Amino acid sequence: MGSGSSTRPSPADLAAAQDKTVPDLIGPGLRVLFCGINPGLWSGATGHHFARPGNRFWPALHRSGFTPRQLRPDEEHELLGLGLGITNVAARTTAKAEQLTAEELRAGGRALVDRVVQHQPRVLAVLGIGAYRTAFGRPRTAVGPQPEQIGETAVWVLPNPSGLNAHYTLDALATEFRKLREAVDTA
Template sequence: MKDILAPELDVLFCGINPGLSSAAAGLPFATRGSRWWPALHRSGFTPRVLAPAEADQLPTWGLGLTTMVRRPTTKAAELTRAELVAGAAELTKRVHTWRPQWLAILGVTAFRAGYGRPEAIVGPQDLRIGETKLWVLPNPSGLNAHYPPQQLAEEFARLRRAAAIPDRSRPAGDPGNDESPPA
């Protein structure tokens, strides 16, 4: 599965690793019930729910997508600590190369293991990679029962607001959209 990258993105999202269905399709978050695409839209990052085949459009909105570990599995829990540590090292190299404003890792357990931060929680982190700020988001997998869809979208929206990205899920003149693009 290929990365969706461009120089100096607003947010580079990082999944833990591809699921088997996504790897077979060659598309990110390609499972039928994927919660990633709806969360991205409901949180205001995109103007509509994108299909996995439209992932290459993410840079249009200053967004990118990569994975920490390249090996596909049924569940992220199948990955070893060594794979997560090696994946974090490779991810760090990508971040140094592409220099996004924010790196958003989709899974606190993977972040803890990969970056040796056992006490990390969902939200902004004190770690930076160069000038890139880090934020940990909940894993959007349907196996993550701790975060139902609405709460998942709310966590994504916290990052969007911190990154000063306007709410693209509503028209600019919508009274519910009181956010304006950064100057």
């Protein structure tokens, strides 16, 4: 399976991607560490975060001003030069986030805290309010900045950019991402 943007995983590639992992994109001095719920099958098959066509992470990132142009999933390493990284609450790939158990999300939240303490990004931005609520035991969490921090790292919750999240249009997602970018840029 190639990593080019025009390569589409076959049904067999997608089936074989179940329960794989996608390496974190983390480096020193990050402004924002974006945290997805878990990789989907397209990401598992391609090895790139937010790889499924229809996922709005890359367009929202660009429209909010985090990137100078819209990157493709296979260009994700360019984020490190912009002070941005990507990780996930749960590491294993699934067809749908609902396939994760609450215990997997809680364990993933504990492991995420360890990664944040180790790498100390300025902000952890969790993409998915339901996953955040479960992983961190915060049932009343709303989108936006959170009152708690992880060490010196601020925590922010953003909507899930999956195309399945019909509650948010791309414009509404970009607006929420922009609020984060403006907060980070003025801090």
